[in-house]
């Protein structure tokens with residue numbers, strides 16, 4: 001069975017984070033571009049990969065993985081040589097998982113609610129992320145003192161949470177606190193980030209040409 005990862009991608013989506021992860025782990029992958037403008041994500045070919053009709057998704061060793069946080073966690077574990085996840089027997093694995101799930105369960109929903117100007121409900125106790133401001137404070141605590149979430153150790157949690165903070169500031173759903181700017185600045189200096197930027201420019205041009 002081929003070890004190549006099939007990566008269902010569109011640069012204008014959360015798939016950017018998975019693209020970064022693929023570059024960080026150095027795994028062999030092939031991009032299948034999905035044109036969101038044309039609605040290819042809702043066509044039978046892609047729905048057979050992800051019935052949600054959403055990106056990102058990967059296929060590796062015959063298994064489909066969806067959900068950005070799950071894909072990042074999977075890739076870090078599947079390619080341990082990259083050192084992007086604490087081992088199962090390291091106590092810091094708990095901290096790592098905590099923030100991965102916080103990203104998926106709280107940050108994502110909070111930022112999208114803010115982006116879509118969805119009014120906060122009066123009673124927030126049943127809302128997974130509670131109050132927007134509490135989520136932002138907690139997010140800042142996650143990257144403090146830094147420089148990374150696991151302090152001196154860069155991990156997949158930074159790829160995921162860093163992507164969310166970058167997205168949040170870009171879309172103005174997150175205020176550009178100095179700590180967020182410092183953190184994102186650090187991540188955009190990484191060679192993997194620069195490679196992804198370059199590749200995505202070409203991919204966007206390809207999508208435009210066929211659009």
Ligand SMILES: N[C@@H](CCC(=O)N[C@@H](CS)C(=O)NCC(=O)O)C(=O)O
Nearest residue numbers: 013014041053054055056067068069
């Ligand atoms: N929970 C998913 C969300 C995936 C998602 O909403 N993807 C968007 C792009 S960022 C998408 O594919 N939208 C196309 C659509 O719903 O038609 C994750 O974290 O990966």
